[in-house]
Amino acid sequence: MSDKLMEIRNLHKSYQTPHGDVEVLKDISFTIRKGEIVAITGTSGVGKSTLLHLMGGLDRPTLGTILFNGKSIFNMSDRELAGFRNRAVGFVFQFHHLLPEFTALENVAMPLLMRKNHVRLRALDEAESILNEVGLSHRLKHLPAQLSGGEQQRVAIARSMVTSPALVLADEPTGNLDSTTGRLVFEVICNLNRKFHVTFVVASHDMELARSSHRCLKMLSGSVAEDKP
DSSP, rough: OOEEEEEEEEEEEEEEEEEEEEEEEEEEEEEETTOOOEEOOOOOSHHHHHHHHHTTTTTTOSEEEEETHHHHHHSSSSSHHHHHHHTEEEEEEEOOOTTTSSOHHHHHHHHHSTTTOOHHHHHHHHHHHHHHHOOOOOOTTTOOGOOHHHHHHHHHHHHHHOOOEEEEEETTTTTTOOHHHHHHHHHHHHHHOOOOOEEEEEEEEEEEHHTTSSEEEEEEETTEOOOEE
């Protein structure tokens, strides 16, 4: 059985502007293996977020394809792609995007509550379980405004994990945090990776954290290369 989870093949992405096409990604190819943490580094504007959006099926490439467990995600219909995003992939962003009027528990349960046929009590139980895993069992009933920045991001990580995805894409998850809190949040990611064998791809400009990953890929001028420590 192959250990390949995702294969990125000859990926290009361009955007049209009034001044002509702007090529953001240029012939990118690499493989993500099951159960690893891969860091993608590079300066702001180099295309890290664009790449993660394509990997998560939030956008489509100009050229190239992405295989998930051997199947092209861009051959899916829009409905199938939405199902892929909801079941196979979790997302964590630099800004946590928690709903301010809902508790931490309700925020984490939300991806399950959006599914038809998912019982509310079961969703809340599963949300509580993953919040325990990220060290927030004492913050279940707190609103986002009552949580620290690091706690809010841990809630966001728990939300990304509640659907039991095979892959979590994290875009600058420590970008708004101080270095100490950022390390704690990254430790949460490492612990979840070890316990649940879920694959993480983390875009980050923090080289110290990136080098703590299993592999580090460096983006430069729209291309990707393996970064050797």
